[in-house]
Amino acid sequence: MSIDPNTDANAAFQRHRNELDITVGAPSQRLGVVVAMLISGVVVAAVFGSGAMRDWAFELTLDAIPGAELVFAAADTWHRWMDWLGAPDVFDAIHAWIERWRLG
Amino acid sequence: MLFPTLDFGLFFLIVFAIAWGVRGSPTGRKAVLIVASYIFYGYWDWRFCFLLGFSSLANYTAGLWIDRLGDARQRKLVLIVAVVINLGLLAYFKYTGFFIESLNDAAYSLGLERELPFLEIILPVGISFFTFQGISYVADVYRRVIPASRSVLNVLLYISFFPQLVAGPIVRAQIFMPQIEKPADPNRIFASIGITLILIGMFKKVVIANYLATEMVDNVFFDPFFYGPIDLLLAVYGYAIQIYCDFSAYSDIAIGVALLLGFRFQKNFNQPYRAESIQDFWRRWHISLSSWLRDYLYIPLGGSRAGPLRTRLNLMITMLLGGIWHGAAWTFLFWGFLHGLGLVVERMLGWGRSAARRPVWQKVLATVLVFHFVCLAWIFFRSEDFGTALTYLGGFANFSAPVEFATPFIIGLLLVGLSFHFVPHDTVERTASVVRRLPPVAQGALGGLLLVVIDALGPEGIAPFIYFQF
Numbered sequence: 001m002s003i004d005p006n007t008d009a010n011a012a013f014q015r016h017r018n019e020l021d022i023t024v025g026a027p028s029q030r031l032g033v034v035v036a037m038l039i040s041g042v043v044v045a046a047v048f049g050s051g052a053m054r055d056w057a058f059e060l061t062l063d064a065i066p067g068a069e070l071v072f073a074a075a076d077t078w079h080r081w082m083d084w085l086g087a088p089d090v091f092d093a094i095h096a097w098i099e100r101w102r103l104g
Numbered sequence: 105m106l107f108p109t110l111d112f113g114l115f116f117l118i119v120f121a122i123a124w125g126v127r128g129s130p131t132g133r134k135a136v137l138i139v140a141s142y143i144f145y146g147y148w149d150w151r152f153c154f155l156l157g158f159s160s161l162a163n164y165t166a167g168l169w170i171d172r173l174g175d176a177r178q179r180k181l182v183l184i185v186a187v188v189i190n191l192g193l194l195a196y197f198k199y200t201g202f203f204i205e206s207l208n209d210a211a212y213s214l215g216l217e218r219e220l221p222f223l224e225i226i227l228p229v230g231i232s233f234f235t236f237q238g239i240s241y242v243a244d245v246y247r248r249v250i251p252a253s254r255s256v257l258n259v260l261l262y263i264s265f266f267p268q269l270v271a272g273p274i275v276r277a278q279i280f281m282p283q284i285e286k287p288a289d290p291n292r293i294f295a296s297i298g299i300t301l302i303l304i305g306m307f308k309k310v311v312i313a314n315y316l317a318t319e320m321v322d323n324v325f326f327d328p329f330f331y332g333p334i335d336l337l338l339a340v341y342g343y344a345i346q347i348y349c350d351f352s353a354y355s356d357i358a359i360g361v362a363l364l365l366g367f368r369f370q371k372n373f374n375q376p377y378r379a380e381s382i383q384d385f386w387r388r389w390h391i392s393l394s395s396w397l398r399d400y401l402y403i404p405l406g407g408s409r410a411g412p413l414r415t416r417l418n419l420m421i422t423m424l425l426g427g428i429w430h431g432a433a434w435t436f437l438f439w440g441f442l443h444g445l446g447l448v449v450e451r452m453l454g455w456g457r458s459a460a461r462r463p464v465w466q467k468v469l470a471t472v473l474v475f476h477f478v479c480l481a482w483i484f485f486r487s488e489d490f491g492t493a494l495t496y497l498g499g500f501a502n503f504s505a506p507v508e509f510a511t512p513f514i515i516g517l518l519l520v521g522l523s524f525h526f527v528p529h530d531t532v533e534r535t536a537s538v539v540r541r542l543p544p545v546a547q548g549a550l551g552g553l554l555l556v557v558i559d560a561l562g563p564e565g566i567a568p569f570i571y572f573q574f
Contacts, residue, residue, distance in 0.1 A: 022297060022371050027294075042117070
């Protein structure tokens, strides 16, 4: 049988096209809803992940940039507030749990 | 810029805000996404942004040229030139060192002492992926599957779009181009499924892949001589799970990020370790590459329609090239050869065709056999060289070595990693549907909390994704 590489290759792709589309029948949202989701996600992550945020800020190579001290100071202040609330304890407790498991 | 980092998180939030902010201007939106993509790429090495730009412009010009020509021979000639340019870039950056080293080795074994100078060429991250996307674009224009894009922005964005730029999935022009040309729809964002994919991807990479690599796989593959059969078996299972969790995580996060920006990519993995044949494995593993190889190499070579001998040869050529695509080393070529051999033997015995009619016990047995065949091939894929791979295989007879890695932690990681293959195939979609019943703020809060939990569960630091080196 002769083969037409153009039409045959495209037919092969089209046969499986819908099977690979993860959004077929999936629910979608409006932009405003997505923005609300992202803002709440960022706030929760910033509260419980304040330690990681502070570490990240201090690892930044911002020394040459004017105002870098403000970034460090803001990250540190935020972490101290969260520390006072006890939020980073969640992170520490989870980390300690997996370390205990890992080390047997 | 790695996906599971705060750098990328901030970068994404800024891009998301600006890209949706300028949604009223399709050209502005494209420009924002192109600039973001070049910043993302330049984060590794800004010099390669010029390479990315050159590749995009070459493919854009070739597409326009092919579209304007009426003569079939001229069209084909331009296609060939475009493919040669694409593959030439890939060959220079990826394979020059390998060819020189292999030639020097061959010359040395023949008693010739004069050596070709070794060139230290830095491999631009993602070159294998964007080269294949470029070829896909010009080939589809040549086949008249898509019209050539008049807008240079469309091609620049198609080749450089940051979620899939450095490690895939290899997105087809016929999937992506129509999405660029349509205005972004702010009423139809697949956010629940996108965020679910991002979180699953983060878990797979940060927790499973990273721990397996640092706790066991890297140590054993560095020097397999010191380990016995149990540890060697666990380490190759570990690598099988690690590479799946690493690479599919990248794809999951890329697909999720693209969904949040209003673009749809196709699935790249579909529970590959539950495959019942090698052919089935390649329909589930790195689907965007395997389907690319099928449509742009195997079928143009004649596919399965040119007689049994030619079919076997075509399969072998396709898998050998698929192997060398992964990396410039004989071990990758041999990995491709093993898979090619598996496909040829399977076809000769007719195993692939009868899979659906098998009783359950045979299906289970087939899945176990295929998994172990794939693991055998992974040993060559992961090993530094043939010598290390052969030492690894020889170690299965070293019964005197103590067992080191059969700990509840390692076994637990392996089981969790494997479990992704034996849940219903639409688990992500179902999870997203359940999550979507929560109020939006609660969905986001849950996502933020899970992100912190994943970060807390993972080891210190994030290793680069395995497929960055390809």
